[in-house]
Amino acid sequence: MSDLAYEVPTTKTSMEEIRPALDAALHRLFPAGMMHLRWEEDVLHLSGAGAHGTIVLAEGRLRGEAHLGMPASMMRGLIEEKIGRAMREAAG
Numbered sequence: 001m002s003d004l005a006y007e008v009p010t011t012k013t014s015m016e017e018i019r020p021a022l023d024a025a026l027h028r029l030f031p032a033g034m035m036h037l038r039w040e041e042d043v044l045h046l047s048g049a050g051a052h053g054t055i056v057l058a059e060g061r062l063r064g065e066a067h068l069g070m071p072a073s074m075m076r077g078l079i080e081e082k083i084g085r086a087m088r089e090a091a092g
Contacts, residue, residue: 002067002068002076003065003066003067003068004053004066004068005065006063006065006080006084007062008087008088009091010057010060010061010091012092015044018062018090019044021092022044022062025090029085029086030082033048034049035048044056046066048072049071049072050070051072052067053066054066062087062091064083
């Protein structure tokens with residue numbers, strides 16, 4: 001099992017501003033229901049194939065945290081790269 005954390009600076013000031021780009025990037029990078037997204041106010045909850053995590057906006061940074069169980073922990077590098085790319089795109 002594995003945990004990961006990712007931070008991306010942004011000049012955007014609200015998740016409302018970030019949400020459309022973040023949703024679009026995640027759906028493009030994780031097609032066909034590979035990852036389930038659920039918004040709870042300004043917190044994005046992600047889950048899929050042995051992984052669960054959140055993305056929030058705090059102090060000028062998008063912050064993502066995830067817990068990777070099996071089989072997701074075996075794909076840690078790919079998951080980290082794709083989540084990071086989506087967060088960077090959304091952060092602008």
